[in-house]
Amino acid sequence: MTLANNNFAVADWIIFAGSLFLSGCIGIYHAISGGKQRTTKDFLMGNRKLKTLPVAVSILVSFLSAILILGAPAEMYTKGTQYYMNVFGQMAAVVLGTILFVPLFYPLKLTSMFEYVELRFKSRATRLTATARAVTADELIYTGVASFAPSTALQAVSGFPEWASFLLIGCVCTFYTFMGGLKAVVWVDAFQSIIMFGSLLAIIIKATVEVGGFGNVWELNDDWGRIDFWNFDVDPTIRHTFWALTLGGMVNWIGTFGASQQSMQRFCALPSLRQAKIAVLLNCVGVSVMVTCACAAGISVFAYYVMKGCDPYTNKDIKNTNQIIPNFVMEKLNFPGIPGLFIAGLFSGALSTVSSNLSSLVATAWEDVIKPHVHHKSDFVQTWITKCLVLVFGAIGVGVAFIVKTLGGTVLQVSLSFMGASGGALNGFIVLGAFFPCCNWIGAIVGPIVSYAVMMWIGIAKYSVIGVEEKLDFPTQNCPVKNTSTSLFTTQITPYPMTANTNMITTVNTHVSASPDELSGLDRLYSLSYLWYATLGLIISVVIGLIVSFITGPTKPKDLDPAYLIPWCDRLCCYLPSSFRSYCYCGVDHENQEPVLAIRYGNSVEDKEGNEPQVFVLSKDNNINNQHQLVDVKHNKPEKGFLVH
Structure with a gap:
C-alpha cells in the first residue's frame, strides 16, 4: 500500500473545508464587531486591547507551523532524539526575550519594529535598509515557502493539486486578514492551534497503542540507536550537538520571540506591559508542549514501523521523509474524518504562518514606507490603503509560492538557507542599537549588510560540501524483496529565524565521502552547522558595526535616550556592583535617566x-x-x- 493510493473520504473533505470556513467566519465577525476595523490602529494593532492568551498562542503558532508537524517527526524518525534538546534553547530564548526585548519595545507603542531602528539611530536610511532586507529576504519568500508542506501532503493523500492548495491558502489568509485585521489573525491562530494539537495527539495515541504503550516505543527506539540526548562534542561542524541545539538554538530563537515584527506587533497590541510579558513568557509552555508532541509523534511512528518491519521510505512507498507522517495517517488512521483532521492541522499551521507574515508585511510597509506620504489623509482612507496592501501582499505571496515551486527542491533548500543565514543580520540591527550605545547609524547599516553577504556566501557554499554517511539503520526485514535495497539519505534542517525561526526539514540525496575530521580550510567553514548560522551572523554584525562606528565617529552617550537601550546588567546581573554596571553602559546613566x-x-x-x-x-x-x-x-x-x- 502506498500513500498515493489512499484518498479522502467525504467526511475528510467536510472537516477540512469546515476548518477553512470557520477561519473565514472569524474574519467576518471581527469585520462587523467592535470598532469594525475603521481605523489603522484597530486594523493593524487591534486597538491595543487584545487578550493575553490568544496573543500568546498567536505568537507561538506564527513560528511553529505545518513545517513542525511534518518536519520534527521526520527528524526524530530518521536521526533520533538529539533534536529534542532544541526545545530547551527555545525556552531559554523565550525567557530572555521577555526580560530584554519586551520592556524595550512595548513602552514605545510601535507598529513596525523598524521604527525603533530610526528612533535609536536617528536615521531613516537605517530603518529603510532593515525594512527592505526583512521584507524581501524573509517575509515575502517565506510566505510562499510556508505553503509547501501542507500542499504536498494534501496532494499525496487526496490528489488535490499543489497549485490549487497555493491559491486556497493565499485566498483564505488574505480574506480573513482583509476582513478582520490583526484581531482576526490572532483569534484564527488560537482556533487553528487546537486543530494542530489535536492532529498530533491523534497520531501519538494511535501509534503508541499499536506498539503496546509508550514504554515499548522508547525501548524500540533505544534498540535501534535513536535515543541520544547528550552529544557534548564542541565541533561546530557537527549538525546536532547539545551545545548547538541549546546555545545556538537559543540565539536562533531569541530574536524570533523578542525582536521580530510578528511577535512585537502582537505583544504591543496588549493593554499593559505586564500582559505583554505574560503573553511572551507563556510560549515556554506552548513551545514545550507542541515540540514535545511533534517529537513524540516521530519516535512513536518509528516504533510502529519497527514492529511492522518495513520503513516506508526505504521501501519507496513515499518520495521523501516528510511524507512519513501522512503515510502513517492514511495507513492506520484512515477512519472517516481523521485524515481530514490531520490535513486541516497542516493547513492550520500554514494559514497561521502565512497570515502572520501577511499582517506583518502590511504593518511594516504601511509604517515604514507609505504612511509618511499619506499622513494628511483621513483615517478612513488610510485604513483602506492598509486593506489594499493585504490584497497586494496576498497576491505576491501566492506568486512566490508558484515561483519557488518551479525552482525545484534543491533551490528551495538554498532559499531557506538564505533566510536562515539572514537571521543574524536582522538581529544585528536591534542588538547594535539596544546594547551598544557607541554604535552609530553607519555601523548599524554596514554591519548587518556585511553579515548578510558573508552568511549567504556560506549558505550557498554549504551545498558544495559532500555529505557525511548516516549510521542509523532502518527496518527492512519485512519489506518486499524487490525493494530491500537501502537508500542513503540525510535529512537537512534549514532554519528561518526573523520573523520566524522556523525549522524546515527536507530530504535530499547525497553521496558519502568525507568525515568532519577530513574537512579543512573553507570546506570546514562551509560545513558549519545551520544552528550556528544566526550566532555567527550576529557576531559579524556586531563586530563590523562597532568597527565602522569607531572609524566614523561613535555616538556620544549624551545624545542617547535610555528609552532606546536595554540595561542588560540590571536585568541579568543585578547583583554586580553598580560601578561595574555603569562601566558596561558606556557612560549612559540608566539609573538616573530612566x-x-x-x-x-x-x-x-x-x-x-x-x-x-x-x-x-x-x-x-x-x-x-x-x-x-x-x-x-x-x-x-x-x-x-x-x-x-
Missing part, C-alpha cells in the same frame, strides 16, 4: 475620533507632581501636557 512613560493627546488619552495617543517620556529635569515638559518619543520634540497614569 524615563517615565506618559501618554498624552491634548489633555486626554484619546481624541473623540479614537485616534491613537501619542507617546511621550518625561524629561529628566521635570517634577512629576504638576504639569510637565513631555518629550515626543517619535519626533524628539518638547510638548506641554499632563501626566496620564
Whole structure:
C-alpha cells in the first residue's frame, strides 16, 4: 500500500473545508464587531486591547507551523532524539526575550519594529535598509515557502493539486486578514492551534497503542540507536550537538520571540506591559508542549514501523521523509474524518504562518514606507490603503509560492538557507542599537549588510560540501524483496529565524565521502552547522558595526535616550556592583535617566475620533507632581501636557 493510493473520504473533505470556513467566519465577525476595523490602529494593532492568551498562542503558532508537524517527526524518525534538546534553547530564548526585548519595545507603542531602528539611530536610511532586507529576504519568500508542506501532503493523500492548495491558502489568509485585521489573525491562530494539537495527539495515541504503550516505543527506539540526548562534542561542524541545539538554538530563537515584527506587533497590541510579558513568557509552555508532541509523534511512528518491519521510505512507498507522517495517517488512521483532521492541522499551521507574515508585511510597509506620504489623509482612507496592501501582499505571496515551486527542491533548500543565514543580520540591527550605545547609524547599516553577504556566501557554499554517511539503520526485514535495497539519505534542517525561526526539514540525496575530521580550510567553514548560522551572523554584525562606528565617529552617550537601550546588567546581573554596571553602559546613566512613560493627546488619552495617543517620556529635569515638559518619543520634540497614569 502506498500513500498515493489512499484518498479522502467525504467526511475528510467536510472537516477540512469546515476548518477553512470557520477561519473565514472569524474574519467576518471581527469585520462587523467592535470598532469594525475603521481605523489603522484597530486594523493593524487591534486597538491595543487584545487578550493575553490568544496573543500568546498567536505568537507561538506564527513560528511553529505545518513545517513542525511534518518536519520534527521526520527528524526524530530518521536521526533520533538529539533534536529534542532544541526545545530547551527555545525556552531559554523565550525567557530572555521577555526580560530584554519586551520592556524595550512595548513602552514605545510601535507598529513596525523598524521604527525603533530610526528612533535609536536617528536615521531613516537605517530603518529603510532593515525594512527592505526583512521584507524581501524573509517575509515575502517565506510566505510562499510556508505553503509547501501542507500542499504536498494534501496532494499525496487526496490528489488535490499543489497549485490549487497555493491559491486556497493565499485566498483564505488574505480574506480573513482583509476582513478582520490583526484581531482576526490572532483569534484564527488560537482556533487553528487546537486543530494542530489535536492532529498530533491523534497520531501519538494511535501509534503508541499499536506498539503496546509508550514504554515499548522508547525501548524500540533505544534498540535501534535513536535515543541520544547528550552529544557534548564542541565541533561546530557537527549538525546536532547539545551545545548547538541549546546555545545556538537559543540565539536562533531569541530574536524570533523578542525582536521580530510578528511577535512585537502582537505583544504591543496588549493593554499593559505586564500582559505583554505574560503573553511572551507563556510560549515556554506552548513551545514545550507542541515540540514535545511533534517529537513524540516521530519516535512513536518509528516504533510502529519497527514492529511492522518495513520503513516506508526505504521501501519507496513515499518520495521523501516528510511524507512519513501522512503515510502513517492514511495507513492506520484512515477512519472517516481523521485524515481530514490531520490535513486541516497542516493547513492550520500554514494559514497561521502565512497570515502572520501577511499582517506583518502590511504593518511594516504601511509604517515604514507609505504612511509618511499619506499622513494628511483621513483615517478612513488610510485604513483602506492598509486593506489594499493585504490584497497586494496576498497576491505576491501566492506568486512566490508558484515561483519557488518551479525552482525545484534543491533551490528551495538554498532559499531557506538564505533566510536562515539572514537571521543574524536582522538581529544585528536591534542588538547594535539596544546594547551598544557607541554604535552609530553607519555601523548599524554596514554591519548587518556585511553579515548578510558573508552568511549567504556560506549558505550557498554549504551545498558544495559532500555529505557525511548516516549510521542509523532502518527496518527492512519485512519489506518486499524487490525493494530491500537501502537508500542513503540525510535529512537537512534549514532554519528561518526573523520573523520566524522556523525549522524546515527536507530530504535530499547525497553521496558519502568525507568525515568532519577530513574537512579543512573553507570546506570546514562551509560545513558549519545551520544552528550556528544566526550566532555567527550576529557576531559579524556586531563586530563590523562597532568597527565602522569607531572609524566614523561613535555616538556620544549624551545624545542617547535610555528609552532606546536595554540595561542588560540590571536585568541579568543585578547583583554586580553598580560601578561595574555603569562601566558596561558606556557612560549612559540608566539609573538616573530612566524615563517615565506618559501618554498624552491634548489633555486626554484619546481624541473623540479614537485616534491613537501619542507617546511621550518625561524629561529628566521635570517634577512629576504638576504639569510637565513631555518629550515626543517619535519626533524628539518638547510638548506641554499632563501626566496620564
